Amino acid sequence: MGNGTRNDSISSADKKEKKSLFGKGGKDIVKKGISFGPLPVVAYDADRGFQYGALLNIYDFGDGSHYPHPRQQWYIEASAYTKGTQQYFLSYDTKHLIPSVRMSVAATCIYDKAMDFYGYNGYQSYVDVDNLRYWKKADDKTGIRPEYMTAFYRVERLHVSAKADFVGNIWNNKLFWQGSYYFSWTRMRSINRASINKGKDSVEMFSGQTLFDKYKDWGIIREDEGDGGFVSALRVGLMYDSRDFEAAPSRGIWAEANMTAAPRILGTTHPFYRYMAIFRHYVPIVDERLVFAYRLNYIGTIGSSLPYYLMPLYSTIGKDYDRDGIGGYRTVRGVSRDRVMGLDVGFFNAELRWRFISFPLWRQNVALAVNAFCDGAIVTRGYDMSYRGDEGNVQMKKEYEKYVNTAKPDGLHAAAGGGLRVIINRNFIVAFEYAYPFNRQDGNGSFYINTGYLF
Numbered sequence: 001m002g003n004g005t006r007n008d009s010i011s012s013a014d015k016k017e018k019k020s021l022f023g024k025g026g027k028d029i030v031k032k033g034i035s036f037g038p039l040p041v042v043a044y045d046a047d048r049g050f051q052y053g054a055l056l057n058i059y060d061f062g063d064g065s066h067y068p069h070p071r072q073q074w075y076i077e078a079s080a081y082t083k084g085t086q087q088y089f090l091s092y093d094t095k096h097l098i099p100s101v102r103m104s105v106a107a108t109c110i111y112d113k114a115m116d117f118y119g120y121n122g123y124q125s126y127v128d129v130d131n132l133r134y135w136k137k138a139d140d141k142t143g144i145r146p147e148y149m150t151a152f153y154r155v156e157r158l159h160v161s162a163k164a165d166f167v168g169n170i171w172n173n174k175l176f177w178q179g180s181y182y183f184s185w186t187r188m189r190s191i192n193r194a195s196i197n198k199g200k201d202s203v204e205m206f207s208g209q210t211l212f213d214k215y216k217d218w219g220i221i222r223e224d225e226g227d228g229g230f231v232s233a234l235r236v237g238l239m240y241d242s243r244d245f246e247a248a249p250s251r252g253i254w255a256e257a258n259m260t261a262a263p264r265i266l267g268t269t270h271p272f273y274r275y276m277a278i279f280r281h282y283v284p285i286v287d288e289r290l291v292f293a294y295r296l297n298y299i300g301t302i303g304s305s306l307p308y309y310l311m312p313l314y315s316t317i318g319k320d321y322d323r324d325g326i327g328g329y330r331t332v333r334g335v336s337r338d339r340v341m342g343l344d345v346g347f348f349n350a351e352l353r354w355r356f357i358s359f360p361l362w363r364q365n366v367a368l369a370v371n372a373f374c375d376g377a378i379v380t381r382g383y384d385m386s387y388r389g390d391e392g393n394v395q396m397k398k399e400y401e402k403y404v405n406t407a408k409p410d411g412l413h414a415a416a417g418g419g420l421r422v423i424i425n426r427n428f429i430v431a432f433e434y435a436y437p438f439n440r441q442d443g444n445g446s447f448y449i450n451t452g453y454l455f
Contacts, residue, residue: 029365032064037428039451041079046446047116047328047337053079055451057428068245068426071096073319084113084195093319102167104319114154114191116327116337117212119403120220120311121382122410126403127153129440141201146208151196155212157228157309158187165317167239178237178258178317186228186309188212211403218400219388221308228309229269233262235317243282247427248355248369248453250288254280258317272310273302280455285352294350295455297331301343304384311341311383327413329448332375334415334435336443342379342410349375349454355423367423375435376414382406414438415446421453429453 037057044050055077059070072094080086091106119125131148135141146152161184167176190213197205215221237258243249257277262268276299283292299314312325323330327339332347340347351373358367387400417435424430429452436445 029360029363030064030067031059031061031425032067033061035059035061035070035425037424039430041077043449045081045329045448045450046443047083048085049082051079051081051449053077055079059425059427070427073427075319085115086111091319098166100169104165104167105163106165106319107162108160110157110159112155112157112159113195114151115157115312116153116339117155117210118153118336118339119211119215119341120308120379120385121342121406122340122377122379122413123441124379124382124385124405124408124410126405127441133444141203144203146206149204149206151191151206152208152210154191154196154210156189156191157312159313160185161315163315165235165319167318170238174240174242176239176241178235178239178256180235180258180317182231182233182235182260182315184231184313186231188226188228188309214399214403217389217396218404220383220385220404225270225307225309229307230267231262231307231310232266232268233260234266235260237317239317244288245426247429248353248423249282249293250291251282251284253282254278254455256317260315270305270307272306274306275300275302276316278316289355291353292351293353293453293455294348296346296348298346299344300381304343306343306383308383312338326377327442328446329433329450330454332377332413332415333373333433333448333454334375334417334437334443334446335377335413336437336446339442340377340379340410340413342382344381345377345379347375347377349373353453365425367426369421369423370418371421371433372416372418373433373435374414374416376412378412379410382410411439413442415442419448 039055041051041053041055058074060072061067062071075089075091077087077089088109091104093104095102097103118127128147132150135144135148136150163180163182165180167178170177190210193206216226235258237256239256241254243252243254255278258275260274262272264271279296281294285292314323314325314331325338325341326332326345326347327335328337332340351371353369353371355367355369360366385404385406387397389396389400415435415437417433419431419433422430431450431452433448437443
């Protein structure tokens with residue numbers, strides 16, 4: 001979903017009767033006042049399991065003169081996944097509260113009972129895919145070792161964050177400045193064995209160390225960072241936005257670059273400095289119905305200091321709330337969640353979008369669209385994974401050498417797939433997508449049900 005800040009103007013003739021952008025010859029029903037988009041969350045994410053809960057989109061269209069652009073909007077979600085994630089989101093976005101400035105505020109609380117942890121630097125971290133799949137399918141689990149269980153690649157995390165973002169016009173409602181304050185608290189610890197093993201047969205219970213525990217023993221995760229910490233950061237940036245419509249653009253460029261400074265003086269536990277550049281381009285092929293869209297994203301670290309617990313986070317300036325790191329629905333579909341982590345990481349998305357039908361239904365504007373895509377990511381500068389454990393412990397060193405290969409450069413993590421979208425009033429979008437990775441180290445295919453476009 002977008003986070004541009006254009007003050008879109010509509011002529012007096014358009015106020016009376018707006019031509020539909022869904023297709024030729026149709027007419028949109030002009031929405032006025034408050035519009036509610038409640039949705040029971042019954043979804044699925046291959047990385048987290050089945051999702052259940054509720055979400056609510058609230059759009060304020062005012063007198064309708066700005067339709068389909070809302071004057072302000074709220075997003076509220078409370079949901080949980082069967083694999084142990086609980087998440088609570090609250091966001092507010094408006095272009096009209098502060099003159100010529102778009103304000104977006106958001107608060108997030110995410111608890112992961114068993115968050116994916118495959119290590120750092122992409123393919124420098126080995127995932128024992130063959131044994132994982134064999135023992136997952138085996139009817140008789142007698143003799144299974146802890147490192148062959150899914151729980152071996154899991155960690156417990158509690159992440160709470162809040163941010164206030166401001167975007168203002170510099171030139172022609174296309175070039176903008178960005179300013180933001182960001183705060184978060186992250187608690188990391190090994191998985192709760194009692195909770196993970198609840199209801200399992202004795203042979204299926206996980207009792208050994210996780211990869212996260214081993215990273216601590218090997219000295220990859222520093223002792224002073226092991227439990228997490230606070231982040232208090234200022235962010236500044238520039239953005240160029242010429243999209244014709246935010247929720248489902250058919251033409252234009254949306255590009256931004258920003259820097260994050262989280263010094264100790266602001267209260268950050270482990271100081272760091274990062275930068276991010278994103279380029280998105282929307283190219284109409286057949287009117288506004290068939291569109292080629294792509295996104296190029298690069299996230300880098302200034303210096304080599306970055307707390308390990310921040311690598312699984314992908315944070316942007318604007319109305320969107322924080323996402324998990326590279327891999328998964330919002331970044332690289334089909335690649336396992338948090339599979340691609342490092343100091344500097346780049347990823348891309350390229351897709352064809354075809355909006356093939358539109359129609360009014362129960363006084364709502366409805367359209368259906370399909371897409372085909374290819375996503376990919378790569379670590380360009382890795383996190384320091386040097387062995388700092390007990391040199392005299394031969395077994396520990398042997399395990400390290402099995403799961404970490406610092407001499408191996410990362411390669412492209414890529415996947416391809418397709419999907420279907422149901423678009424309501426051009427702002428509320430329900431998405432169904434499936435993607436399959438090209439490398440078995442990156443996953444086993446992923447199905448997603450979610451909202452919006454990725455970009």
